[in-house]
Structures are given as C-alpha cells and as structure tokens.
Amino acid sequence: MAKNKFEFEAPYLLLESKLDELRKLSVQLNTDFSAEIANIEKRLDQMREERYQHLTPWEQVLLARDVDRPTTKDYIKLLCSDFIELHGDRLYGDDPAIIGGIGIIDGRAVTVVGHQKGRDTKENINNNFGMPRPEGYRKAHRLLLEAEKFGRPVLTFINTPGADPGMGAEERGQAWAISEMLLCLSSLRVPVVSVVTGEGGSGGALALSVADRIIMLSNTVFSVASPETCASILLRDSKRADEMAASLKINAKSLYDMGIVDEVIEEPPRQYLLESTAFVQTLENSIKRHLDELCSLDVSELVELRYRRFRKIGKFNE
Amino acid sequence: MFNKKRGYIDLSNAKKNQAALDSEGNFSCPSCSAWISEAQKIQNNDFCPRCSYHFAVSAWERIHAICDENSFEEWDANVSSVNPLEFPGYEEKLAKAQEETGLIEGIVTGRGSIGGFDVVIGAMDSRFMMGSMGSVVGEKICHAMEKAIQYSLPCIIFCCSGGARMQEGMFSLIQMAKTSAAVGRLHEAGLLYISILTHPTTGGVTASFASLADIIIAETGALIGFTGPRVIQQTTGQILPPGFQRSEYLIKHGMVDLVQPRVEVRSLLIRLLNVHQGGNHG
Numbered sequence: 001m002a003k004n005k006f007e008f009e010a011p012y013l014l015l016e017s018k019l020d021e022l023r024k025l026s027v028q029l030n031t032d033f034s035a036e037i038a039n040i041e042k043r044l045d046q047m048r049e050e051r052y053q054h055l056t057p058w059e060q061v062l063l064a065r066d067v068d069r070p071t072t073k074d075y076i077k078l079l080c081s082d083f084i085e086l087h088g089d090r091l092y093g094d095d096p097a098i099i100g101g102i103g104i105i106d107g108r109a110v111t112v113v114g115h116q117k118g119r120d121t122k123e124n125i126n127n128n129f130g131m132p133r134p135e136g137y138r139k140a141h142r143l144l145l146e147a148e149k150f151g152r153p154v155l156t157f158i159n160t161p162g163a164d165p166g167m168g169a170e171e172r173g174q175a176w177a178i179s180e181m182l183l184c185l186s187s188l189r190v191p192v193v194s195v196v197t198g199e200g201g202s203g204g205a206l207a208l209s210v211a212d213r214i215i216m217l218s219n220t221v222f223s224v225a226s227p228e229t230c231a232s233i234l235l236r237d238s239k240r241a242d243e244m245a246a247s248l249k250i251n252a253k254s255l256y257d258m259g260i261v262d263e264v265i266e267e268p269p270r271q272y273l274l275e276s277t278a279f280v281q282t283l284e285n286s287i288k289r290h291l292d293e294l295c296s297l298d299v300s301e302l303v304e305l306r307y308r309r310f311r312k313i314g315k316f317n318e
Numbered sequence: 319m320f321n322k323k324r325g326y327i328d329l330s331n332a333k334k335n336q337a338a339l340d341s342e343g344n345f346s347c348p349s350c351s352a353w354i355s356e357a358q359k360i361q362n363n364d365f366c367p368r369c370s371y372h373f374a375v376s377a378w379e380r381i382h383a384i385c386d387e388n389s390f391e392e393w394d395a396n397v398s399s400v401n402p403l404e405f406p407g408y409e410e411k412l413a414k415a416q417e418e419t420g421l422i423e424g425i426v427t428g429r430g431s432i433g434g435f436d437v438v439i440g441a442m443d444s445r446f447m448m449g450s451m452g453s454v455v456g457e458k459i460c461h462a463m464e465k466a467i468q469y470s471l472p473c474i475i476f477c478c479s480g481g482a483r484m485q486e487g488m489f490s491l492i493q494m495a496k497t498s499a500a501v502g503r504l505h506e507a508g509l510l511y512i513s514i515l516t517h518p519t520t521g522g523v524t525a526s527f528a529s530l531a532d533i534i535i536a537e538t539g540a541l542i543g544f545t546g547p548r549v550i551q552q553t554t555g556q557i558l559p560p561g562f563q564r565s566e567y568l569i570k571h572g573m574v575d576l577v578q579p580r581v582e583v584r585s586l587l588i589r590l591l592n593v594h595q596g597g598n599h600g
Binding site: 163165166167169170171172173174175176178179180182183185186187202203206207209210222223224225230233234247248249250255258260306307310311313314315316317318 | 399407452454482483485489490491498500501506522556558571
C-alpha cells in the first residue's frame, strides 16, 4: 500500500478500505448502510484522534517530514490576502529552498520568509529538498533588511532537513550566510514571529527562527541535528534514530516545556491539516495575536526583549 | 593509506635530546606521517617541522602563548555543565573530558593584556568533547562579550570546535543564536572583535560567533567550514579537492581576512590592536 507511510496508521487505513468495500456492497445489494457507515466513520475519526494524542517522538519525526504536509506556499495562500514573491540575493542566485516576499495579513503589511520543500520528487529536486544554500539565506537577509526599512513585521515558516551540506555551499560560505542571519534577526528592529510547520533541522532552521515568538505545530520537531546523525555519531548506528528522537527531546511539547518555544498549536491528523477549519483558525488567530502584541511594543523594548529571550536559554551550574 | 609516503625528519638537530626522545617516545604527524618526538614538537612551537601541521594546543597553552606574562585573570571558572535532557551517558562523557583535560568545560575566558593592550580573551579547547558548544560555552562567551562592553575592551576569541554539543539538544543549538546576538551588541558598542579560527572550526561555532568578527584570522592549515568533509562526501558523494576547507582555500574564496602561522598570531594581534587604538597621532 503506497499510502501507508506511517505504520501506526495501518489499522485505520484497513478500516477505511473495509468501509469502501461496504459502500460498494451497499450499491450491489441495493441496501442502505449509510447510518452504519457514518457511525463507523465517526468512531474511526475518534480512534485516529486518540492515537494522535499518544504518538512516540519518532512517529512525530515521521509526521514532521511527511511530504504531504502543507508547505510555506500553502500557508501563505491561506493567511495572506495578497502576496508578491520577491527573488534573488543580489549576489549570486535565487535559491528556491527559501522563498520570501511581501503580503497582507489581517490588514497589516508583512514580510514573509520560509523554507520551501517540494510536494513531489521533481519539485523536491528543484527545491533541493528544502535545504537552503548560502544564496537562500542571503535572499532572506536582504528581505529582512527591507522589512526593517519599511517597518514591516516579519513572519517566517520553518521546514527544512537542514542547510545544504554540499561543496558549493561551503565554497560560497554557508557558515557565514547562516551566522549573518542569526546576527541580523537578533537585532532586527521589527517584530518577528516564526512558525515551525515541519522539520526544524539544525542551524539551517535556526537561521530563520531567531524570533520574538516561536510557534510550533504539535507534530513538528526542532533538533540540533537529525536523530539519524546523532545516532550515527553518538551510538555509531544510524538505525537507532528512534531512540535518539526520544533522548534529544525534539518534539513540540518538550520544547515548550523547556521554554524554547512559546506556543504549541494542536494539529488534526495529517489528512485534515488544511481542511480543518478549527486548526487553520487557531493558527491564524495565534499569528495575529502575537503580531498585535509585538507591534504595540516600543522598538527598543522589542529588541531588548528578544535579546533576553535567547540570552536566558541554557542550563548550567554556577 | 598505502600510497602515502612516510617522511623522515633529519634527526641531527635532535641528537643532543636523544635522552628526552627515548623517554617521551616518537609519534607520527597526522598530516604527513613524519616521525616526530615530543621534544621536537615542543622545540618547534607545536608544529610539524616537515609539513607545518599545527598540533592541537590546549586553551591554557593558547592563553599563555598570547597574553603578556601573568596578565590573565580568568572569569566564570566554575561554570559547569548539567545534563538538561538527562541524555544517556552525558555525565560520564563530561567527567572523562574533565579528567583528561583538567578543565571544567571546553572554553577558558577572562581578561588579560597582549603587548600591553587590555583585552577580553576566550580560548576554546578541542580536547574537551571536540570543543563542542553547549550551554556553558555559549554562556561564557556571551558573558565575556557583555563584560567587554562593560569595560569597553576589545574581544578576542580563539575558536576550535566540532560544532554544537548534541547531548544538550536544542539548548545547545540556541547557543548559536545567543552568541550571535552578543556579537551584535559588541558591534553596536563599537568594540573591536577578532576571531582566530584554529584547527578544526566547524558546524554551529563557524555558523555563529566565529564568523561574525570584524577581523577573522585563520591559523595556517586549519580545517574551517560548516559541514565537515566526511559528511559532505557521505551525503553528496562529491570528491573533495585537496586543501578543501583549509585556511588557504578560505582566504582564496574571500571568507577570512588573514591566514597566519600560529607563532605569528600574537605579533599580528598587537599590530591590529595598535592600529585600532588609533596609533599615536598627536
């Protein structure tokens, strides 16, 4: 079954296929089972939702990486009443792994920047699987400075396995491109809100996440390195990535408890992400609320609070 | 490894140190495989007499070599790591690193003088869990930079690191943002910040405070980059050219200001500090 990418969903998919059979049967026998089917469907949704409350960290990693997840472009379409994409870093090229532009949210002009994964193989090859090269970060950097110039708040969407690990990226200063983003965001004189919509992979994700508020969707992750990398380095066995996913505490709930993210928005099962009006409404309201709060602050206070927000993160003995 | 030529050093100079040679043993240079004795290594300022490979030096050796005698005063000496994620085996690794290095954590920070110029200085130690940056390293760097602002002093950091400390998870990743923000404050205060990238400087350290300095000096032959060469080869299958990600490659690609052998770093720092002070004009 091609659709069965998630083992934990197998029983629900099986039940769904049995329901399909029942529907066919009902036509063949010319008998109305619709009440029974509706009943089972309702029960199925309940079961699935219940299961989503008890996902393991590794299952959440798989969900965070789900290729069917809405991408930055989908969220922009959903949230922005008008969006104009802007291209290029003015230095070398235009990296499709990070998109950016300007638009209107809730009657307010904003700059939006986000990682852009593809929805199929062709798109993913074009977008380098959402792994930005230096020119992606430099495009984002340019757009951030533009946002600052015009006093526009910034909204970023995070979903990347990490920064591109290739030779060309190194040659053009990947580390320099990322650090310049961290520096720029940490003192940007406009509000910044980040939403983790999938995989928050290492420095390549952090480069867009130095924000006043970080919102995570409930089945997304943010990690210092991928569980596979950590397992291969620390346990010398990349197959033990599931163990690592638990030890690294990379899911939204853990990061909220650690004070690293500010809000977790409960996701519906993956099939209904954009269809669920309750989810979309909650996300929209949350972004609007954070922007309202942040826009009411004095600029120097805003920058000082952002500094302190990150300054206090870390655990040690004195 | 079979086609690598093993080079031999002319031992005539070292003959008189034969006793020391015998007692301390020989080892081969990790870069050119030449046989070297501990005595020769010390005599030669910690680099290989054949290929100039710079052997790792500890944070304290670095500070003693750079600072004026008895000028260094250490800060935050007792800030130590905890295990915030209760990561399996982390405490044991920390204890082992502490025992092997005699350090509490992977960086020493404080105040000292270089050629009479007062500075805030930090030196990372690659022997301490690969010089990885966790909460303590991030905190000590931020605190040192904030003190540089308080005392209006230039800040000099010797970097060497394998990247973020995985055992601290997101706490460690956030140190990249935290230290970069502190560099931002140094810049706002108009203070000079010099970073010296030594072998190896990779991952989250390169992609944060290390590459944000006013002046970036790379030590001769150092490996500097974001993704390490082994990972690049494994994930992309690309064959890396000789010298890839080395200091000499980086200056060619415009990423660093200067490449200097270790023995000349102190005199270069004195010249830079002098010019930054404005010279002696009337």
